[in-house]
Amino acid sequence: MSVRVQTGDFDVGAEIARLRQANPRIGAVASFVGVVRDLNEGRSVAVMELECYPGMTERSIEKIVAEAKSRWDIFDALVVHRIGTLRPADQIVLVVVTSAHRGDAFAACEFLMDYLKTRAPFWKKEHLPEGTRWVDARSSDDAAAARWGS
Amino acid sequence: MSVRVQTGDFDVGAEIARLRQANPRIGAVASFVGVVRDLNEGRSVAVMELECYPGMTERSIEKIVAEAKSRWDIFDALVVHRIGTLRPADQIVLVVVTSAHRGDAFAACEFLMDYLKTRAPFWKKEHLPEGTRWVDARSSDDAAAARWGS
Amino acid sequence: MKVKLLYFARLREVFQRSGEDVILPEAVADVSALLAWLRARGGTWSAELAPGRAFRVAVDQEMADPRTALHEDAEVAIFPPVTGG
Amino acid sequence: MKVKLLYFARLREVFQRSGEDVILPEAVADVSALLAWLRARGGTWSAELAPGRAFRVAVDQEMADPRTALHEDAEVAIFPPVTGG
Numbered sequence: 001m002s003v004r005v006q007t008g009d010f011d012v013g014a015e016i017a018r019l020r021q022a023n024p025r026i027g028a029v030a031s032f033v034g035v036v037r038d039l040n041e042g043r044s045v046a047v048m049e050l051e052c053y054p055g056m057t058e059r060s061i062e063k064i065v066a067e068a069k070s071r072w073d074i075f076d077a078l079v080v081h082r083i084g085t086l087r088p089a090d091q092i093v094l095v096v097v098t099s100a101h102r103g104d105a106f107a108a109c110e111f112l113m114d115y116l117k118t119r120a121p122f123w124k125k126e127h128l129p130e131g132t133r134w135v136d137a138r139s140s141d142d143a144a145a146a147r148w149g150s
Numbered sequence: 151m152s153v154r155v156q157t158g159d160f161d162v163g164a165e166i167a168r169l170r171q172a173n174p175r176i177g178a179v180a181s182f183v184g185v186v187r188d189l190n191e192g193r194s195v196a197v198m199e200l201e202c203y204p205g206m207t208e209r210s211i212e213k214i215v216a217e218a219k220s221r222w223d224i225f226d227a228l229v230v231h232r233i234g235t236l237r238p239a240d241q242i243v244l245v246v247v248t249s250a251h252r253g254d255a256f257a258a259c260e261f262l263m264d265y266l267k268t269r270a271p272f273w274k275k276e277h278l279p280e281g282t283r284w285v286d287a288r289s290s291d292d293a294a295a296a297r298w299g300s
Numbered sequence: 301m302k303v304k305l306l307y308f309a310r311l312r313e314v315f316q317r318s319g320e321d322v323i324l325p326e327a328v329a330d331v332s333a334l335l336a337w338l339r340a341r342g343g344t345w346s347a348e349l350a351p352g353r354a355f356r357v358a359v360d361q362e363m364a365d366p367r368t369a370l371h372e373d374a375e376v377a378i379f380p381p382v383t384g385g
Numbered sequence: 386m387k388v389k390l391l392y393f394a395r396l397r398e399v400f401q402r403s404g405e406d407v408i409l410p411e412a413v414a415d416v417s418a419l420l421a422w423l424r425a426r427g428g429t430w431s432a433e434l435a436p437g438r439a440f441r442v443a444v445d446q447e448m449a450d451p452r453t454a455l456h457e458d459a460e461v462a463i464f465p466p467v468t469g470g
Binding site: 014017051053057059060116117118119120122123124125133135136 | 391393394395443446462464465466467468470
């Protein structure tokens, strides 16, 4: 398991290669990259800032990964989440899950993303043309997390 | 849309970057890499050969991608599938789907993989210690495709 | 009627050919009749293409069924069930 | 009892501090009492931490509820609902 919260960017190909390394039983690698869009709820976004709770954020993600491992037959999972100032088209988050079979890899990857978007301690501030605003929690993300029945 | 069937390997990071290029509305990139395992149904696999039906294979995948685009709100999809001689840990298949939101990206990516594993014209031959064998169609993959109700 | 036949995977190996151009008698106008015509070759042809054996047929790169019609220069492929990547 | 308070995101900005070390009266032994103690500061404190406002509390980096007990050197964080990445 590997969880990192960092200001710097990440290299998807290199991260996948590292997670796959030296496990010949891996048959499936599901991954997800979240990207800053230039629009959010119809508003033009130039810059956003992501804040975390250092320590608790990492610990909460590690617990989520452990839960994914208990729910699905997966080998390993990687979560890299950026904080700090991000601009449209910047990568925000990477989740990679390895498994013998694709079903478990996809399910665990989507489960981790749903939790990251709804439960992990991150707060987002958007810089809009008329000023900055802290983003409110979104009910559609709560619904996505609720699917997993926790 | 981009569909390629090729003998050479692919670079996951470069393919994702190319698909994301110049679309600032992308918020979600779901991807899947299929890898040759050293075991299949408990048997040790040294080498496998993948055969396609040149022309029909590409066309059938293009139709599947078009169907995914009609079912989910996605921007684009890339499918790269290798043929020829492959060894354990080699990459076999890459599917990348871009969307504004993660739910559509995940669903379309998994849908495409299920079809690739069950409907697309590929045939697999395994080299086992005691000789070669053509792999039989697997009922578990049929069940995965059946979920999509086609 | 002239059609191009293609064989893939295990059937390519068993029939010892990847394809052939054949001239069909006038009565052979659909997939069902083509399969009967091929079975009449005997040997592996009648064994592999016997009713109940698992194989698929595509005409012009579209999946076909026994009633699918053939036409001049059709591309008819016969192959085992696909096994994916 | 000495505890470390941390504030994140909008609450960090409104309270104009990212954290503080406070000495609590003996009667302030759980999260509910701590919130009442902070509200007594008045101004933005009573406004932002009023019952019904959307904020969360963690004690020692675990999500807490009003009855969660405090202890010497506890790390208590108060923050808005998370908004993800």
